[in-house]
Amino acid sequence: MFAFVPFGIRSSALLLAFAALLAGCAGPAPERADPAEPVDGAAALMLSQSPSAVGEAPAGWRPWIIRHDKTKTRYRVARASVGGHERAVLHAVAESAASGMWVPLHLPAAQAPYVRWSWRTDAMIERADSARPEAEDAPARLVLAFDGDWRKLPLRDQMLAETARMLLGREVPYATLIYTWDAGKPVGANLANAHTSRIRLKVVESGPERTGRWLDYERNYVQDYIELFGEEPGTLIGVGVMTDSDNTRGYAESWYGDIQLWTPSRTALGELPDGPVID
Template structure:
């Protein structure tokens, strides 16, 4: 019992990491590398702009600050480490929303977007700094990482796996990163989608991991997490197993430096991508989040996230 209590903080950190994204370094044997390839998804940003206008029109009601404030029961938080630690979703459950609040409809720059909750990968890691800012005449989310790892997420009332649309931009890739290697698993841009499912069908090893997460954090892990990343080494369309758990699969939707410093627009069929990555039909979507992380490579990254919408 004494030994278990000694390592409880470390277990909590591991479980907290696995709870949403499964990105930080942990011990364990990596799963077999996936040879699957997903459809390359980048779309013309001019065409995307028309759809984005429709997204904004539909999303403005869902992102109503009064509705969100009533659900949250507290004022907006400033970006930074203290707010992030207090709002760690592995400790306190956040209310589920019906839609993703859009960054472009937030009120003013410099503060975290309404409805998006900060979360920490590990309390011993430095947090990535996020703030709303105006770029190219639109309000977007600015991410700055310096040997750091943390993110923002929106817990959702269970949604069908539909179409996910977003736009993003990065100043540069993380040149020493490799998403298939635990000690170098960083990315300048990530969007992750968490799914519900029947945990009783999982192998015993995974069920024990889920139980550890529940005991140490008081929260249930998602059944599976699908993550879209901007990679540096692997080609676009690569499906990469997370090096620590096969309940997280990554799809490289942008890669290399060819399109750095320009907006990239993506439209993904979540059902098709989930089938490609996990070989089964997806359950309900229970959360969507973002993360820019450089903790494993001890490097820096600067990136921007435009609106994200789930149809």
């Protein structure tokens, strides 16, 4: 993905933050009186319970457009066998494409510091490499965006944020934590964006060995955030997924299952009677 942004920044990962990552630059979502609006408290993004028909976008999710002149990744509800049970999932197909889907939240990180999710991809993207700006595509990513105090950051980061606000007319995330499936970097590797310290990646899956099957993950994202950014996280303001292949001009196809934010002292928070469930 290549686009003009301030200070000569050209990486798609940087655009995750400064081209309105989780800020809805695609315009307003369809008018719906449902939990798609930002919520206070915990939530689970229960795709398996989505009322949307197969072939539709998932109810309650919003398009996350990186650039309007780019081909967009297609995200649709599909049926798949997960753990021996057929259920609704989010199917992503990227043909030289880049865009994502996201849900806004307002959740203090300490309230639910763990994230669980599942995904599947059947093949890696040829020549993709998360550490190289010209090839930083990935078949599957989980993206967490956080609020914070920009005044604590170096002047350059503050200038980037202010420029983005002027161009977009809205706030951008203070920090972005991305869990990624990388083509070759080892599991556990931490990757920093080449142009901004406000985007950090952690590799949770590597290479083709486990393609073609559903994989489950559980991370303490608060600990990961502290490791990557050197401070406690602020409010979690959005959760998204992204499958993209625009830099390599390749093809990627993946499936995403439920995403749960939880604390080990309680049941998965989205399943509590008083907890909102975003489908």
